Amino acid sequence: MATEQSNSTTTPRYKQLADIIRNAIEQGLLADNQALPSERELAEKYEVSRDTVRKSVRYLEERGVIYSDHGRGTFVAPSIVRRMSRFIDSFSQDTQHRGGAPGQRILTVEPSAASMGVAGLLGLEPGYPLIRVRRVRLIDGAAVGLHDAYFPLPRGSKLDRAELEQAESLYKLLTEKFGFAPAEAVENLHAGSADAEDAQLLGIPPGSPILIVERITLSDRREPIEYCLMKYVSSYRYSTRIAKYSGVA
Amino acid sequence: MATEQSNSTTTPRYKQLADIIRNAIEQGLLADNQALPSERELAEKYEVSRDTVRKSVRYLEERGVIYSDHGRGTFVAPSIVRRMSRFIDSFSQDTQHRGGAPGQRILTVEPSAASMGVAGLLGLEPGYPLIRVRRVRLIDGAAVGLHDAYFPLPRGSKLDRAELEQAESLYKLLTEKFGFAPAEAVENLHAGSADAEDAQLLGIPPGSPILIVERITLSDRREPIEYCLMKYVSSYRYSTRIAKYSGVA
DNA sequence: TAGTGGTCTAGACCACTCG
DNA sequence: GAGTGGTCTAGACCACTAG
Numbered sequence: 001m002a003t004e005q006s007n008s009t010t011t012p013r014y015k016q017l018a019d020i021i022r023n024a025i026e027q028g029l030l031a032d033n034q035a036l037p038s039e040r041e042l043a044e045k046y047e048v049s050r051d052t053v054r055k056s057v058r059y060l061e062e063r064g065v066i067y068s069d070h071g072r073g074t075f076v077a078p079s080i081v082r083r084m085s086r087f088i089d090s091f092s093q094d095t096q097h098r099g100g101a102p103g104q105r106i107l108t109v110e111p112s113a114a115s116m117g118v119a120g121l122l123g124l125e126p127g128y129p130l131i132r133v134r135r136v137r138l139i140d141g142a143a144v145g146l147h148d149a150y151f152p153l154p155r156g157s158k159l160d161r162a163e164l165e166q167a168e169s170l171y172k173l174l175t176e177k178f179g180f181a182p183a184e185a186v187e188n189l190h191a192g193s194a195d196a197e198d199a200q201l202l203g204i205p206p207g208s209p210i211l212i213v214e215r216i217t218l219s220d221r222r223e224p225i226e227y228c229l230m231k232y233v234s235s236y237r238y239s240t241r242i243a244k245y246s247g248v249a
Numbered sequence: 250m251a252t253e254q255s256n257s258t259t260t261p262r263y264k265q266l267a268d269i270i271r272n273a274i275e276q277g278l279l280a281d282n283q284a285l286p287s288e289r290e291l292a293e294k295y296e297v298s299r300d301t302v303r304k305s306v307r308y309l310e311e312r313g314v315i316y317s318d319h320g321r322g323t324f325v326a327p328s329i330v331r332r333m334s335r336f337i338d339s340f341s342q343d344t345q346h347r348g349g350a351p352g353q354r355i356l357t358v359e360p361s362a363a364s365m366g367v368a369g370l371l372g373l374e375p376g377y378p379l380i381r382v383r384r385v386r387l388i389d390g391a392a393v394g395l396h397d398a399y400f401p402l403p404r405g406s407k408l409d410r411a412e413l414e415q416a417e418s419l420y421k422l423l424t425e426k427f428g429f430a431p432a433e434a435v436e437n438l439h440a441g442s443a444d445a446e447d448a449q450l451l452g453i454p455p456g457s458p459i460l461i462v463e464r465i466t467l468s469d470r471r472e473p474i475e476y477c478l479m480k481y482v483s484s485y486r487y488s489t490r491i492a493k494y495s496g497v498a
Numbered sequence: 499t500a501g502t503g504g505t506c507t508a509g510a511c512c513a514c515t516c517g
Numbered sequence: 518g519a520g521t522g523g524t525c526t527a528g529a530c531c532a533c534t535a536g
Contacts (some may be wrong), residue, residue: 012523012524012525013524016518048525049527051524051525051527052524052525055524069533069534071532071533071535072531072533072534072535
C-alpha cells in the first residue's frame with residue numbers, strides 16, 4: 001500500500017485492499033474456507049490502520065466473498081456462496097459468471113403511455129409518456145427469457161432501436177446517455193404459464209411453466225425509475241444468497 | 250443512551266441505537282424518504298461517538314431500513330423496500346410481514362439415507378443417515394407450498410413428529426435442541442409443473458405451474474447443514490431486494 | 499493463555515450537495 | 518460556504534475460540 005497506483009486519488013484504500021484480497025482468492029491463492037491473515041497482520045503488511053482493514057473485510061463479507069467468525073478468524077467463502085451475488089443488471093453478469101454467452105434480440109422500442117398498473121408502480125400519472133423496450137434474452141443463442149421494460153426519459157430525449165442494438169447493455173446506455181442512476185431494486189417472483197405469444201417467442205409449447213420476475217428499480221433518491229416484467233423458461237435458474245440471520249426482534 | 254437497560258451488558262450500543270431508530274420508523278414517527286438527524290446530531294443526542302452512529306446506520310442500511318447519500322443525508326427507505334428483507338427462516342416471517350397467518354401440516358418425519366443428489370449437495374457420502382421432514386405450508390389455512398427438508402442430526406439424536414408439531418418453528422427446534430446454527434443460505438429458483446402428488450397436496454390441477462425453490466443452508470463454518478426443496482403455487486410471491494450496485498470490476 | 503475478531507472513542511480531513 | 522456523509526488513524530478494551 002506504500003506507493004500507490006495512479007488512480008489512488010479517488011479509490012479509497014479499503015477498496016484497494018479489498019481488491020487485492022479478492023484477486024488473491026479469484027486466482028486460487030486462497031482455497032475455500034482457508035483462513036486469511038489476521039486483521040492486525042493485514043494492517044501491518046499493507047500499512048493501513050486496523051479499522052481500514054476491517055472496512056475491507058466488511059466490504060467483501062457483504063458481497064459473499066469472505067466471512068468472519070468471532071475469535072476464530074476470517075475465511076474464504078466457499079465457491080457455492082461466492083458465485084451467488086446478484087446485481088441490478090443481473091442477466092448479462094449472471095450469465096457470464098455461469099460461463100454462458102448472454103445475448104438479446106430486440107423486439108420493439110417504442111413510446112408507451114403509462115397504464116394504470118405501471119403508473120402506480122412507478123408513482124406517475126396514468127398516461128405519462130414512457131419508453132417500452134421488449135427483448136428476448138439469449139444464452140448461447142437460445143431464447144431463455146422475455147424482458148418488457150418501461151421507464152421515463154428526460155423531456156425531449158429519444159431512444160431508438162439502432163442505438164440500443166449497438167449498445168453493450170441497456171442499462172449502460174441509459175446511464176451514460178440519460179443519467180439513469182439505479183441504486184437499488186426490489187423483485188417479486190412467481191410461477192406462471194406461457195401464453196401464445198410468450199410461447200412463440202421463447203420457442204416452447206403454450207402453457208409451459210415460466211418463472212415470472214417483476215422488478216422495480218429505484219434511483220439514489222429511491223424514486224422508481226423503471227418497471228420490468230421478465231419471463232423465463234423453466235431451465236433458467238435465478239440464484240440468490242440469503243445473508244447472515246439477522247436477529248430481528 | 251445515558252442510563253442503559255439491564256441487558257445493555259451484552260447488546261452493543263450501535264444495535265441499541267439502531268433499534269431506537271427502527272422503532273421510530275416502524276411507529277411512523279418518520280415518513281418514507283424523510284431525512285434522519287445528521288450523524289453528528291445523533292452522536293450528540295445519544296452520547297456515543299460518531300463512529301458508533303455510523304455503525305448503526307450501516308446496520309440498518311444493510312437491512313433495507315434506511316439509506317445514506319453522500320453530502321445529502323440519511324433517509325428512511327420507502328416501505329416498498331423496507332418490507333423486502335429476506336431471512337433464512339423466511340416463510341413464517343415473510344407471511345407475517347404480509348399480514349397472513351402462517352401454518353403447516355406435517356406430512357412425514359422420517360429417517361432417510363442420503364441419495365446421491367442430496368449427498369452431493371450436503372457434502373456427505375451417499376447413504377449417510379438424514380432426517381427428512383415433509384410439510385405443507387399454509388397461509389390463512391390455505392395450502393400454498395410444499396417443503397421437503399433433509400438434514401443430518403447429531404449421532405444418537407432423534408426427532409419425532411410430536412415434537413415438531415408442538416414447536417413454534419422447525420428451525421427454532423433444531424437450533425435449541427441440536428445446536429443447528431444457520432449462518433447463511435443459497436437459493437436457486439425456477440419454474441416447473443405440479444406432478445400428481447404435488448397437485449393433490451396443494452389442491453391444484455396436475456400440471457399447474459409452480460415455483461420451485463432449492464435451498465442449501467450453511468453453518469457458521471460454511472458447512473452445508475440442510476437441503477430443502479420447496480414448491481409454491483403460482484399465487485405465492487417470493488420477494489427480494491437487490492442492494493446497491495456494487496462496482497464489480 | 500494467546501490470538502482472533504467485535505466494539506468504542508476522539509479527532510482529523512476529504513468529497514459531495516445545495517443554497 | 519455550510520452542512521452532510523465518507524475515509525482514515527491510533528489506541529483501548531471486550532468477547533470469543535482454541536490449544
